[in-house]
């Protein structure tokens with residue numbers, strides 16, 4: 573049984589479609605990140621799961637139990653969901669221990685105290701249990717928020733941009749810690765983020781969202797190596813499109829030579845374009861080259877060249893000992909990699 577199933581979900585604000593026939597499955601104990609550009613519908617999807625809004629169409633099923641469809645709607649407080657938001661929403665007048673105990677009023681006193689002690693232990697805040705939120709750092713407040721969200725053993729945890737208020741220096745340590753806490757508690761989680769780096773570090777799978785739909789769900793490596801469409805490929809990072817003809821299942825011919833692919837090409841059309849990322853390009857001096865250097869900068873360990881080819885701009889790294897004359901034409905050498913090959917139809 574999956575932990576969460578969203579089926580054909582649609583939601584409109586004042587007649588404006590924001591979620592459009594969205595499907596998503598989250599398996600047990602999985603952390604999935606909803607990742608996408610601002611306004612693509614991530615928070616609205618989270619609200620539909622939580623029951624804070626009622627979708628006009630489709631189904632929300634949590635742990636096999638239907639929470640919302642045409643016939644029924646289970647109120648948020650009866651969905652057994654833990655939530656954590658970017659401002660943590662801690663109660664300022666309650667201590668750390670009281671904040672964690674807040675959702676445990678169904679337990680008797682001794683059980684409640686036992687669970688609070690377990691959670692304090694889990695988030696390493698035993699020595700802070702009598703402090704108030706304003707006496708804690710951002711990271712400590714976040715640990716309280718996660719402890720409170722997990723204390724009543726939710727079926728599902730929803731996290732909306734939980735790391736956006738945390739200093740960059742400690743962010744990745746916290747991401748690691750919170751991930752370990754969630755894994756320890758064996759709870760499934762959906763996490764909303766703008767940041768690819770955060771998503772890679774925190775989640776098991778990424779759901780790339782675009783215009784109210786899931787463009788692709790998968791682990792980071794699969795999305796990079798086999799993006800289903802140009803939206804996913806481009807969202808994951810800059811690249812350049814080059815004309816290509818496939819020569820068999822495993823490679824393409826381009827104006828810059830043949831490229832063998834480390835994964836089977838995703839579709840069977842003969843002609844198309846490949847999307848090549850900077851790290852798979854090498855710049856070489858070539859008097860007949862069609863690539864021009866627009867800018868060159870040294871960034872400490874390497875150079876970065878801003879180059880133009882066929883009206884497309886891309887920044888290509890090159891080792892510090894590279895000797896490229898920025899006034900002369902250059903060409904690309906394409907390294908063997910997992911080639912993203914798209915037919916013309918897919919690109920239009």
Ligand SMILES: Nc1ncnc2c1ncn2[C@@H]1O[C@H](COP(=O)(O)OP(=O)(O)OP(=O)(O)O)[C@@H](O)[C@H]1O
Pocket residue numbers: 585586590608609610611612613614615616617766
């Ligand atoms: N209460 C509302 N009333 C009307 N429109 C809304 C409301 N809330 C959100 N929207 C619109 O719905 C769309 C999706 O919003 P949503 O907050 O889900 O996006 P998001 O992907 O979470 O964006 P961000 O990354 O910027 O937080 C946006 O165009 C937004 O302007």
